[in-house]
Amino acid sequence: MLSSVLGGGGVLGTSPEMLALFVGFGLVVGVLFGFFGMGGSFLVTPALLMLEYPAPVAVGSGMAFVFGTAVIATLKHHDLGQVDYKLGVIMITGTTIGIEAGRTIVYYLESLGLAGGIISIAYVVLLGGVGAMVTRDALKSDGGGGVDHEAADKDLSEYEVPEIAKTIQETVRIPPMVTLRGDVRVSAWVITAVAFATGLLSGFLGVGGGFIRMPAMIYAIGVPVPVAVGTDLFEIVFSGGLGSYLYGQGGGVDLGIVAPLLFGSALGARIGSAATAVVDADGIKVYFGGMLLIGAIAVGIGEVGSYLGSPPLELLGLVLVIGAAVVVALAIVYTTVSSLRETRRQGTAAAD
Amino acid sequence: MAGLAVPTWDPETAALIGAILLEAIVLYVGYGGLERLLGPYLTTLLLGGESDAQ
Known part of the structure; x- marks a missing residue:
């Protein structure tokens, strides 16, 4: 449909129009990825499916794109001192085992003929639940998630640890204890359990899992928000790299898709991760929660459309996800520029 | 996600x-260089010339 309209000669077998489309879409996804540490897999793959790419190419290229974007964003967060490699390595181990357990459950449910329905319901409940919790917490803590103009200078140890994480840190003190960035001291077993649980959900839902892992690191381990974002990206480099390789072996990675997407997203990720140092953490959580809620509604609409055999409803679900991504990316850029302007204005007023 | 598939x-x-x-990596380094070169100009442009006030 759309791909045939935009077809023609070009670079790496992709027409100039499609290259421009991929670069623009990559820019939007890059801003979200750099800002939240997630958002690639559930945006790119459905878009590629709508453009009538075969499912293995859509999934494989989507994963390769996520891998490339994660490499860029991790390098940026590393420069900002927001990657905890110790936490990342423990998380990778626990997550990998969890993913395999999740996949085993999926195959078992598949043999019972229940996999599709249960996964869709779990997706909607989880996205909606996490989205509602994160939004409520952000709105409650800071009168609407406004901008903190001192966020850029904030030390990691100054970030407030959520109550639930404090309780876990004080209750579970099984050795070995690990000290993380931001002076967070937690049992390695807590990290492993969180990693396993998030990996299990990730394998069960068939997604990258950033939207589960990042809140889990904040609320269950008590890691400061910027470190949760940076460390999650570090983990995605490994899982995305291995996944891309496996899909690539089956011809599922198309460089004509991945290269232009990455070209746009590299710039977007730079903007997004730089914005995390300017915009307040509660502001981040409001955007994050809102996007998850819209994602939950979109998946629900898409599923109803699929159940009723209604292509317009399926398309509406996809348009909602992509539309929300564009709106949230613009909101991030707008808030960042507004915040910088306000800081500049205050600086000028103080000088006067 | 890849899981334990070998x-x-x-x-x-x-x-x-x-x-x-x-x-x-090339894009990270390249955009980083561009940011250093064009960053101050773009900041001035985005902030509506207010940076001149400093």
Whole structure:
């Protein structure tokens, strides 16, 4: 449909129009990825499916794109001192085992003929639940998630640890204890359990899992928000790299898709991760929660459309996800520029 | 996500993934250089010339 309209000669077998489309879409996804540490897999793959790419190419290229974007964003967060490699390595181990357990459950449910329905319901409940919790917490803590103009200078140890994480840190003190960035001291077993649980959900839902892992690191381990974002990206480099390789072996990675997407997203990720140092953490959580809620509604609409055999409803679900991504990316850029302007204005007023 | 699936060695796929990794690093360094070169100008442009006030 759309791909045939935009077809023609070009670079790496992709027409100039499609290259421009991929670069623009990559820019939007890059801003979200750099800002939240997630958002690639559930945006790119459905878009590629709508453009009538075969499912293995859509999934494989989507994963390769996520891998490339994660490499860029991790390098940026590393420069900002927001990657905890110790936490990342423990998380990778626990997550990998969890993913395999999740996949085993999926195959078992598949043999019972229940996999599709249960996964869709779990997706909607989880996205909606996490989205509602994160939004409520952000709105409650800071009168609407406004901008903190001192966020850029904030030390990691100054970030407030959520109550639930404090309780876990004080209750579970099984050795070995690990000290993380931001002076967070937690049992390695807590990290492993969180990693396993998030990996299990990730394998069960068939997604990258950033939207589960990042809140889990904040609320269950008590890691400061910027470190949760940076460390999650570090983990995605490994899982995305291995996944891309496996899909690539089956011809599922198309460089004509991945290269232009990455070209746009590299710039977007730079903007997004730089914005995390300017915009307040509660502001981040409001955007994050809102996007998850819209994602939950979109998946629900898409599923109803699929159940009723209604292509317009399926398309509406996809348009909602992509539309929300564009709106949230613009909101991030707008808030960042507004915040910088306000800081500049205050600086000028103080000088006067 | 890949889980515990064990990949077999395939030079062609390794080169493909390597090309994506290389592109990512080149873009990171390239955009970083552009940011240093054009960053101050763009900041002034975005902030409506208010940076001149400093």
